[in-house]
Amino acid sequence: MFDPDRYDNRMPYRRCGDSGLLLPALSLGFWHNFGRNDDFQEARRIMHRAFDRGVTHFDLANNYGPPPGSAEENVGRILVEDFICHRDELVISTKAGHDMWGGPYGEWGSRKHLLASLDQSLKRLRLSYVDIFYSHRPDPETRLEETMAALASAVHSGKALYVGLSKYPLKRLKKAVRILKDMGIRCLIYQPPYSLLNRWPESAGILDWLQEEGLGCAAFSPLAQGLLTAKYLDGIPDGSRAARAEGFLQPEQVTTHQEKIRTLNELAMAHGMPLHHLALQWALRSPAVTTAIIGARSVAQLDDSLDALRAAPLSESLLAVIDSIAPPADFEKDTDA
């Protein structure tokens, strides 16, 4: 059913920090395009094509949809119908922490929310365990010890093999990783936004620290939700994420970045590659980045993005020009915002 040659070096696998786990250079995320309102058969074709092209890591969260939970439901159905013999070839992650259900326990970082949410995710995904369970965002009100103890419980109960943290600022990230370590749990991976339009993890010193500590990094939205493709060069096309009511990309973000996107596009064209290949090669140039998690609305988009892996690495001189167009922002090194 799947391409028997899928592990023939078409996909590079990178070690996740100093752990035993390898992840594909490009992973597939299900934030958009896999909910109840999306085309289920196209979603299934995207997952199949991804796996055929060596993508072994699928990234989810409790609230992906819309409605929240429906991406996990759809993926659960595809997993059980099509991937049942391949479970051990897949790394499936999910997260808890953003708005999920009503009342005081439906979000943030309490033990109550995290462990109930993980049980719900496993039911929707029709799995007995996930490979990585993330705290999706830092909770300013809950003691880090409580959130980290919930992650440790997920591992001890066998419901997660590894744990990760997403969007924690550096100071809190360091503390969280230390607390986990004291509980005998190694944080596997950190998940930040990272793209040519958002160099925050680099300028905040996070990428350097992850490397020093031997933690992996899953860079999300490396195409800045589609801004780093040719689609927004002349405005907002119908059907794009910025045009859709349920899309997370705001039209103002298109306006803000349009000049920079056009300049980057000209640079990419001058070097014989499409903008999205330049953007993905750029995100993967950092040795701190284990994998970049892309999104795709169609098989064609997925193929287009995975083809970036065939491009040569960006030269030092090209990286210097990119820096002059899209410099790292001047962030405080140790902000705990």
Ligand SMILES: NC(=O)c1ccc[n+]([C@@H]2O[C@H](COP(=O)([O-])OP(=O)(O)OC[C@H]3O[C@@H](n4cnc5c(N)ncnc54)[C@H](OP(=O)(O)O)[C@@H]3O)[C@@H](O)[C@H]2O)c1
């Ligand atoms: N931890 C967190 O808080 C967090 C937050 C956000 C995302 N994530 C993870 O990261 C994953 C990826 O995020 P993302 O979807 O924003 O990633 P992305 O790769 O930056 O953007 C994907 C979108 O770009 C457009 N696109 C992709 N390839 C294209 C192509 N070849 N030509 C034209 N347009 C193309 C499509 O949007 P259109 O619909 O406009 O076609 C597609 O849905 C998510 O699914 C999730 O797993 C995590």
